[in-house]
Amino acid sequence: MGDRPFWAEEVRYPFLDRDLVEFLVAIPPDQLKRPGESRFLMRRALAHLLPPEVLRRRTKGGAGRCYIVMVQRQWNELEAIFRAPLSASLGFLDCNAFSGIPARIEERYILTHSTFQLLNGIKLELWLRDVARRGIIHVAAQNSQRSA
Numbered sequence: 001m002g003d004r005p006f007w008a009e010e011v012r013y014p015f016l017d018r019d020l021v022e023f024l025v026a027i028p029p030d031q032l033k034r035p036g037e038s039r040f041l042m043r044r045a046l047a048h049l050l051p052p053e054v055l056r057r058r059t060k061g062g063a064g065r066c067y068i069v070m071v072q073r074q075w076n077e078l079e080a081i082f083r084a085p086l087s088a089s090l091g092f093l094d095c096n097a098f099s100g101i102p103a104r105i106e107e108r109y110i111l112t113h114s115t116f117q118l119l120n121g122i123k124l125e126l127w128l129r130d131v132a133r134r135g136i137i138h139v140a141a142q143n144s145q146r147s148a
Helices: 018-026 040-045 052-056 064-073 075-083 095-106 112-133 142-147
Strands: none
Touching (some): 064 075, 075 112
């Protein structure tokens, strides 16, 4: 950066480069995408760099797999949380509705909506347990509320 003040930095957007945009706009649409073949031009351009399995793949990678792997790795700890969730005893979560989600993950079946419900439930539960452990909130014994 040298002696230039921070406000003198130039901000660039490489994909908005005029030459690149003109080039991309000039490509005939049938070269960019063909019926039944998504990202045709990109696949053809990278054919010598990527393994055939990657070139043939028709789905996008997503974060869903990462969540499933994370849950599988932490399964024992999460299972303990679902057995007696503090968030349910405080009335934040419906324990019955929430309890079916881990089984679907274990079977490698999960919907995006369920993923976010699960992650939000885990975050809430871990946060509540942390503030309770630090004495910020006081929670009565969970068993007394479950037996009622």
